[in-house]
Amino acid sequence: NAGVTQTPKFRILKIGQSMTLQCAQDMNHNYMYWYRQDPGMGLKLIYYSVGAGITDKGEVPNGYNVSRSTTEDFPLRLELAAPSQTSVYFCASSPRTGLAVSNEQFFGPGTRLTVL
Amino acid sequence: GNSVTQMEGPVTLSEEAFLTINCTYTATGYPSLFWYVQYPGEGLQLLLKATKADDKGSNKGFEATYRKETTSFHLEKGSVQVSDSAVYFCALSDHGSGTYKYIFGTGTRLKVLA
Numbered sequence: 460n461a462g463v464t465q466t467p468k469f470r471i472l473k474i475g476q477s478m479t480l481q482c483a484q485d486m487n488h489n490y491m492y493w494y495r496q497d498p499g500m501g502l503k504l505i506y507y508s509v510g511a512g513i514t515d516k517g518e519v520p521n522g523y524n525v526s527r528s529t530t531e532d533f534p535l536r537l538e539l540a541a542p543s544q545t546s547v548y549f550c551a552s553s554p555r556t557g558l559a560v561s562n563e564q565f566f567g568p569g570t571r572l573t574v575l
Numbered sequence: 576g577n578s579v580t581q582m583e584g585p586v587t588l589s590e591e592a593f594l595t596i597n598c599t600y601t602a603t604g605y606p607s608l609f610w611y612v613q614y615p616g617e618g619l620q621l622l623l624k625a626t627k628a629d630d631k632g633s634n635k636g637f638e639a640t641y642r643k644e645t646t647s648f649h650l651e652k653g654s655v656q657v658s659d660s661a662v663y664f665c666a667l668s669d670h671g672s673g674t675y676k677y678i679f680g681t682g683t684r685l686k687v688l689a
Binding site for chain 1: 609611616617618619620621624664668675676677679680681682
């Protein structure tokens, strides 16, 4: 299993450009999440999904969009990039079982995004 | 709402020293608690977890006990190594309304000197 994969690893955008951060998992997990991590800070939840076709906003959704057309993929779209979106973005997934609340999250390696 | 508070870092220790990183939480209901570790340039990895009061999670010499009476989940290790240098995150699972969200602390950076 590759686990959770993210592409690209690094990207520099100009203000106003758009891009899609890709995330895929091969563990057949129902739940998927997007976080951003600013320097010296913890993780902030952007969007999450409890299954294909279902997405919901987290703490900081403004300026982002997501879709979940398959169980495996959960891309994050940035429209009109702004310097405030400079951050490291992590995708994560977790399985659904009878004790879902005890399940760990599996994280991808992250995408480092700079908006200039 | 639910929250996690971790001690501020960075924490600098000599090799073989004893480590404690404090974590307290606020939650309704009965959350599960986690410690994650992030090595430089990598994503987070689960270090240990506990799912109910008085449970002790352990892994790689690290331990943490779920204390409901003090709402704490402090991370400890008896003898740290240089390879333990990383950022440590305390987290809880927030399953209110069935959303299965996770709440993370701000992270504590540990540096171990040889």
